[in-house]
Amino acid sequence: MKNLQQALKVYFIMGSPNCQKPPKEVLTEAIAGGITLFQFREKGEGALTGTAKYKLAKELQQICQQHQIPFIVNDDLELAVELDADGVHIGQEDEPIHIVREKIGHEKILGVSVHTMEEAAAAKQEGADYFGIGPVFPTATKKDAKGSQGTRLIEKLRSEGFTIPIVGIGGITSNNAASVIKAGADGVSVITAISHAESPLEAANALKMEVYRNEENL
Ligand code: TZP
Ligand code: MG
Numbered sequence: 001m002k003n004l005q006q007a008l009k010v011y012f013i014m015g016s017p018n019c020q021k022p023p024k025e026v027l028t029e030a031i032a033g034g035i036t037l038f039q040f041r042e043k044g045e046g047a048l049t050g051t052a053k054y055k056l057a058k059e060l061q062q063i064c065q066q067h068q069i070p071f072i073v074n075d076d077l078e079l080a081v082e083l084d085a086d087g088v089h090i091g092q093e094d095e096p097i098h099i100v101r102e103k104i105g106h107e108k109i110l111g112v113s114v115h116t117m118e119e120a121a122a123a124k125q126e127g128a129d130y131f132g133i134g135p136v137f138p139t140a141t142k143k144d145a146k147g148s149q150g151t152r153l154i155e156k157l158r159s160e161g162f163t164i165p166i167v168g169i170g171g172i173t174s175n176n177a178a179s180v181i182k183a184g185a186d187g188v189s190v191i192t193a194i195s196h197a198e199s200p201l202e203a204a205n206a207l208k209m210e211v212y213r214n215e216e217n218l
Pocket of ligand 1: 134135138139140141142145169170171172189190191192193
């Protein structure tokens with residue numbers, strides 16, 4: 001995808017367990033507020049499965065399509081293929097990166113979570129289009145997340161010449177997004193900052209302002 005770097009600026013991730021009002025409403029508001037990409041991540045307590053999961057994914061994908069927002073699926077390769085999603089995001093514990101790349105082809109976006117320089121080098125080599133790096137800050141959303149790492153790895157990758165697009169993840173809000181962008185990330189990915197906001201529209205907009213404001217100062 002040509003404009004991946006641009007699409008990663010305000011990257012919203014969500015599934016029904018993250019929402020305090022209907023997911024379709026949350027997504028619609030988030031899009032109105034300026035998110036640039038959406039990842040469907042149906043995980044955690046109360047997560048939908050089977051047909052219900054498929055149905056929600058399809059509805060959210062349609063909303064994204066209406067607004068030209070890329071729609072990416074977390075982990076569930078079969079679902080991504082079935083929906084002809086714009087891409088997949090996988091972690092280190094999922095299927096091997098090169099196998100996922102083979103299965104989705106070269107036209108689709110492949111995001112990979114990396115936590116070390118070694119994982120980053122391997123992920124790039126195996127066909128990742130971008131890295132998700134975190135948790136940058138403490139998060140209550142991912143129960144099995146590693147301890148927060150700050151922006152160290154992002155800085156290290158940039159100082160060692162990695163130009164691959166990077167998003168920070170974990171505990172990011174409009175109050176701390178600036179440091180993630182200043183460290184060299186292309187964008188911020190968030191769940192709670194938007195999904196639990198009283199106004200997902202305003203929350204998305206505030207994040208967007210922070211990302212663009214701090215880019216200009218680079
Ligand atoms: N991976 C690392 S931290 C995290 C994921 C999926 C959760 C991010 O959620 P939040 O609510 O934005 O901290
Ligand atoms: Mg995963």
